[in-house]
Amino acid sequence: MADLTIDVDALTAIDVHTHAEVSKDGHGSLSPELFGASEEYFKAHGHRQPTIDEMAAYYRERSMAAVVFTVDAEHATGWPRISNEEVAESCAEHPDVLIPFASIDPHKGKAGVREARRLVDQYGVRGFKFHPSIQGFAPNDPIAYPLYEAIEELGVPALFHTGQTGIGAGVPGGGGIRLKYSNPMLVDDVAVDFPELRIILAHPSFPWQDEALAVANHKPYVYIDLSGWSPKYFPPQLVRYANSLLKDKVLFGSDYPVITPDRWLADFAKLEIKPEVRPKILKDNAARLLGLSKENA
Template sequence: MNPKEMNADELVAIDVHTHAEVSKDGHGSLSPALFGASEEYFGAHERPTIPQMAAYYRERQMAAVVFTVDAEHATGHPRISNEEIAESCAEHPDVLIPFASVDPWKGRAGAREARRLVTDHGVRGFKFHPSIQGFAPNDPLAYPLYEVIEELGAIALFHTGQTGIGAGVPGGGGIRLKYSNPMLVDDVAVDFPHLKIILAHPSFPWQDEALAVATHKPSVHIDLSGWAPKYFPPQLVRYANTLLKDKVLFGSDYPVITPDRWLADFAKLDIKPEVRPKILKDNAARLLGLTSKETQP
């Protein structure tokens, strides 16, 4: 594969949900307390650098979307630089796709940053974690940011459902689960009908809500990250096989869950043979605008 460009036809899968957890200077994406709670929930894991992530996915002939979470307002913890992530991904464009994260509390300054990240740094989408960032997705404070993302044709990826971040910490580390109900994103899909949206994770305890929103709103997709597939609710598997077969996406949540583990479980899941390649690659290639013969009409 040419290291200077991505060829979707040569990929076996596209992982739309991976985390940059450490910067070049060793700064973590979360505070030590929240990292500790996450490891209690998911188990301890290494925190690879972005070049290490590139090598990992290149070895598996996969591509990966990479992002961090900017939650400075709610947590007081400085983020990893979006520019650093974008520049590091640009050094590995055969396998890495840069997303960014801008705290919605930054208002119009954040919207200007988002525009710059797309136009000057090649960012393809934005990660929101409403529970950690401390905002409701349908709060108008985030709307200037959505306006820019929609205008530029980028993707908005929202964490939905419970989170392992803060689990077991007194008060959950101040993290409110209610903000990650996918029904709040339904309002966003109404108010920004051309905004490309991904609902991340099986949305426990709101799985049915997520399925309803994705079925009803043409622009809304679901990624399957954060859970081993053997634990997927049966209705998620049923919809992925049928009504949402063109809108469900492979995501791992690497490094907390590896694609190796995820794919081993997925191989045992009752998914139709013709649907598997859609979930593993084709749906993401189309949504991301990647060149792939399989996704062309």
């Protein structure tokens, strides 16, 4: 696995949830219809899709590191993905601030398993992103289990989108995207069947916030990232658990570029989070989970 050169002590935060939205040749991560729906949902009309080089400059300027990924949903959407190799190679040009994750459609079967192993061994990928609603699979479907097994053996995290998604919102039929696949309770089965797999439940999991809290509280290697929502809209029970039972398992994430870390952090500063918990959420928990600190997750 390629070495990162991230100086954790010099960082103000680690953003565990950012998107590579455009490839070097201009190919977008979503079809125009789904991308437009996402812009409308996040009130991010006309937001510019930054290149990975631009993302690196943005985070370096803020003394932050960022996890970067795209979503491979070719089977369900017919839209070609951005290459995992391109994402990893671009991040490798900025090892002081960018941490590459990959995304593999579980429908790819054995080919996906081989790709996962190659991406970690040869490209330095540090984790994998799943978006069950867009990829069109239930997280506990056995079709994905060979891929989880490989990820568990490789010792890197799996990040699952949970809750409602802005992708397809407002499009007739939701663009074919089924919200039920992003219920955190489906990921609970994965945590049971792969007990050493580190799992991140992405986003406040509307309308299943209590389910997400229960899974993270019950399963020792399940974490929650706080991306995709402004902190001023966080459910009170999420804030309560972040301040107490889950203080070592909650992670800062923005969902950049649709939500910027500047906006997220400004709203987070207004939350009643204990002073000793803030650095855990902003940096320490992620550093441990991602193997950037001496203490292992």
